[in-house]
Structure formats: C-alpha cells, structure tokens
Amino acid sequence: MPRPRKPRRKLGEKQPRSWDYGVDYEKVYRELAKLVQTEKDGYTKCYTSIALIALRNGSRIGEAIEAFKEFLNTSKTKIYVRVEKHKKEEDYRLMVIPKELVEEDLSLCRDLLNKKKDHIRANINKYLHRRLGINCHSLRYAFITYMLRRGVSPSIIAAITGHKNLNMI
Numbered sequence: 001m002p003r004p005r006k007p008r009r010k011l012g013e014k015q016p017r018s019w020d021y022g023v024d025y026e027k028v029y030r031e032l033a034k035l036v037q038t039e040k041d042g043y044t045k046c047y048t049s050i051a052l053i054a055l056r057n058g059s060r061i062g063e064a065i066e067a068f069k070e071f072l073n074t075s076k077t078k079i080y081v082r083v084e085k086h087k088k089e090e091d092y093r094l095m096v097i098p099k100e101l102v103e104e105d106l107s108l109c110r111d112l113l114n115k116k117k118d119h120i121r122a123n124i125n126k127y128l129h130r131r132l133g134i135n136c137h138s139l140r141y142a143f144i145t146y147m148l149r150r151g152v153s154p155s156i157i158a159a160i161t162g163h164k165n166l167n168m169i
Contacts, residue, residue, distance in 0.1 A: 042108030
C-alpha cells in the first residue's frame with residue numbers, strides 16, 4: 001500500500017501545477033527573513049541564509065553557496081561569483097548579501113565552509129521542501145517573476161540572473 005503524501009505547501013497556497021511551484025517572492029522573502037532570525041540550529045540557520053541569498057539575487061543555489069562562503073570569509077556584502085552553467089571561466093555575477101544576514105549570528109556556519117557544495121545543496125533542497133514546500137530553483141523563478149511584474153526589462157533580468165538567452169526567462 002503506497003504511503004500517503006504530505007502536503008507540499010505550508011504557506012497557505014493551493015497545490016501548484018507548474019514545476020516552479022508558483023512561489024510568491026515577497027511572501028517567501030518575509031518567511032525566510034523571519035526564519036533567519038528565529039532559527040537556533042546552526043545548520044538550518046545557514047540553509048535559510050543561503051536560500052535568502054538565492055532568492056534576493058535570483059541566483060542558482062550553488063552561486064548562493066559560494067557567495068555565502070565568501071561573506072563568511074570576508075564580511076563583504078557585495079560579492080562576485082562565477083556563473084554556474086557557463087563554460088567561460090570569466091563569467092561572473094554580482095551577488096548582494098541581504099541586510100537581514102548579520103555576520104555575528106552566522107558564526108555557527110563556519111563548519112559549512114569545509115563541506116562540499118553538492119552536499120550543502122542537497123540539504124538545502126530537503127530543508128526548503130520540508131519547511132516551506134518548495135525547491136531551490138523555485139526561488140530563482142520567484143525572483144524573475146517578481147522583477148517582470150515590477151516592469152523590469154527581460155534583458156536586464158537576464159543580465160542579473162546570468163541567462164544568456166531571453167527565451168529562458
């Protein structure tokens with residue numbers, strides 16, 4: 001007998017029909033910002049922080065992990081990271097660390113610096129799925145949808161998110 005499925009959404013929305021889960025940028029941003037401040041466990045605080053960076057910048061989760069690690073090492077709030085999925089080594093994008101992240105609160109995250117990116121990515125995906133009923137990549141598309149609704153040109157969004165092709169937006 002198959003196991004009953006848990007509901008995927010915890011933010012009070014209907015079951016999504018598309019692969020990107022139809023995530024509302026502002027709602028998830030507020031939820032993640034609140035979780036960053038209230039989480040007590042070091043790893044979940046780190047995972048939430050990385051998810052917030054990905055959402056704020058419309059980045060892939062791997063790029064957000066790199067930005068977070070650089071933030072922990074340097075305390076810089078504007079960081080350039082290599083764009084994933086681009087073959088050129090010189091393709092970088094600007095990542096802005098959200099103001100909700102306070103370095104002193106993240107001292108527990110130093111252990112994360114030694115872990116492999118794929119391990120961190122998988123744990124963040126599990127955490128987001130359990131906690132908010134979403135996946136990592138839906139954060140990226142929530143940002144893109146939010147920017148489009150605010151009237152930002154698709155070519156500017158492509159430049160921000162690192163998309164080479166406007167059809168991908």
